[in-house]
Amino acid sequence: MMLSDEEIIAQFQDSATRHRAFTIIVERYQQKLYWYVRRIVISHDDADDVIQNTFIRVWKSLSAFKGNSQLYTWLYRIATNESITFLNKKKRYATVSIDNSDEYLLTTLKADKNFDATVAEWKLQQAILRLPEKQRLVFNLRYFDEMPYMEMSQILETSEGALKASYHHAVKKVEEFLLNH
Amino acid sequence: MKKKIYSDKEELNKNEEFNSLQKKNPFSVHSNYFDKTKELILSETRLKEQIQSDNNLFYTPDNYFEQLSKCIIKRTIHSEKQASRYSIIGRWLYVAAATFALILSSYPIFKEKAIQQESTFSSINNEELNELVQQNIEYVPIEDILDDTHSALSFIPSEFIIDEQTLMQYDFSAEDWSSF
Numbered sequence: 001m002m003l004s005d006e007e008i009i010a011q012f013q014d015s016a017t018r019h020r021a022f023t024i025i026v027e028r029y030q031q032k033l034y035w036y037v038r039r040i041v042i043s044h045d046d047a048d049d050v051i052q053n054t055f056i057r058v059w060k061s062l063s064a065f066k067g068n069s070q071l072y073t074w075l076y077r078i079a080t081n082e083s084i085t086f087l088n089k090k091k092r093y094a095t096v097s098i099d100n101s102d103e104y105l106l107t108t109l110k111a112d113k114n115f116d117a118t119v120a121e122w123k124l125q126q127a128i129l130r131l132p133e134k135q136r137l138v139f140n141l142r143y144f145d146e147m148p149y150m151e152m153s154q155i156l157e158t159s160e161g162a163l164k165a166s167y168h169h170a171v172k173k174v175e176e177f178l179l180n181h
Numbered sequence: 182m183k184k185k186i187y188s189d190k191e192e193l194n195k196n197e198e199f200n201s202l203q204k205k206n207p208f209s210v211h212s213n214y215f216d217k218t219k220e221l222i223l224s225e226t227r228l229k230e231q232i233q234s235d236n237n238l239f240y241t242p243d244n245y246f247e248q249l250s251k252c253i254i255k256r257t258i259h260s261e262k263q264a265s266r267y268s269i270i271g272r273w274l275y276v277a278a279a280t281f282a283l284i285l286s287s288y289p290i291f292k293e294k295a296i297q298q299e300s301t302f303s304s305i306n307n308e309e310l311n312e313l314v315q316q317n318i319e320y321v322p323i324e325d326i327l328d329d330t331h332s333a334l335s336f337i338p339s340e341f342i343i344d345e346q347t348l349m350q351y352d353f354s355a356e357d358w359s360s361f
Contacts, residue, residue: 023258051253055256
C-alpha cells in the first residue's frame with residue numbers, strides 16, 4: 001500500500017519509523033528533484049552535489065515541517081534554495097570572472113558530457129539559459145514539471161499573477177531567440 | 182488561383198538571384214524552417230513528449246539513482262547511527278579520561294601524605310630508640326631477632342617440627358587449646 005505524504009510525515013515524527021519514512025521520501029522524490037536541479041545547475045556533477053545537500057537539509061529539518069504546504073512543494077523549495085545558493089557560490093569562487101550567469105551556464109552545458117541533445121533541444125536549452133534567473137525557474141517548473149501556478153507560488157514565494165507574467169515573458173523571449181538563431 | 186507563369190527571362194533572373202544568395206551564404210534552409218523549429222520546440226506536444234519519453238535532454242550515468250539513494254541514506258540515517266555510536270564511545274572515553282585525570286591530580290596529595298606518615302613513623306621510631314638508649318638497652322633490629330630465632334631453633338630435628346598444613350588437619354577444640 002502506498003503511503004500518502006501526510007502518513008510519511010507522521011511516520012517521520014515517530015523515532016521507531018523515522019528511518020523507513022525518510023527512505024520512502026528519498027525513493028519517491030529523488031528523480032523528480034534531480035531533474036529539476038539538473039535543469040538549473042546544468043552539470044551532472046553539480047546536480048549530484050546539490051541533490052545530496054537538499055536531502056541532508058530535508059533530513060535535518062523535516063521534524064520541524066508543520067504541514068502548511070504540501071510535502072513536495074516544500075521539497076522543491078529546498079531544492080530551489082540549494083541550487084541558487086550553489087550557483088551563487090560557484091560564481092563567487094570561479095577563477096574567471098563571470099558577469100552573466102547565462103554565459104557561465106552555457107559554458108557548463110557545452111562542457112557537460114552527459115548532455116546529448118538534438119539541434120532543437122540544444123537551441124531550446126540555450127534560449128532557457130539566457131533567461132533571467134527567476135524567469136528561468138518559472139519556465140522550468142511550468143514547462144517541464146507542469147506545475148500549477150498555485151504550487152509554484154509556494155515554492156518561489158511569489159504571487160500567481162507575477163508568475164504568470166514571468167512565464168509569459170519567458171516564453172516570448174524563448175520564441176524570439178529561436179526565431180533569430 | 183491561377184499559377185503565375187514566368188517568362189524565360191524572368192526564370193533566368195530568378196535563378197541568378199538564387200545563385201548569388203547561395204554564394205553569399207553557403208548554408209540554406211527551407212523558407213519555413215524557423216517556423217517549424219519554433220513549432221517543434223514550443224508546440225508543447227512533440228518535443229515535450231520526446232523529452233518526457235527520453236526522460237530528459239540530459240542523462241545520467243548508469244544506475245545513478247540507485248547509487249544516489251544509497252549515498253543519501255549513508256549520509257543521513259547511517260551517519261546518525263554512527264554518530265550515536267561514537268557518542269557512546271565518546272562518553273566512555275570521557276569518563277575514563279576524567280578518572281585518569283583525577284588519579285593524576287590526586288597522586289601528589291597521596292604521595293605527600295605518605296611521606297608525612299613515613300616521617301611521623303620514623304620520628305616515633307627515633308623516639309623509641311632514644312628511650313632504649315637512655316635506659317641502656319641495646320637496640321636489635323627485628324630482622325636480626327628473627328634470624329637469631331631461626332638459628333636458635335635449628336638444633337631441633339626436622340621430623341619434630343610440624344608444618345602448618347599438618348597442624349591444620351587436627352581438629353582441636355577450644356578445650357584442647359586451653360589444655361596447651
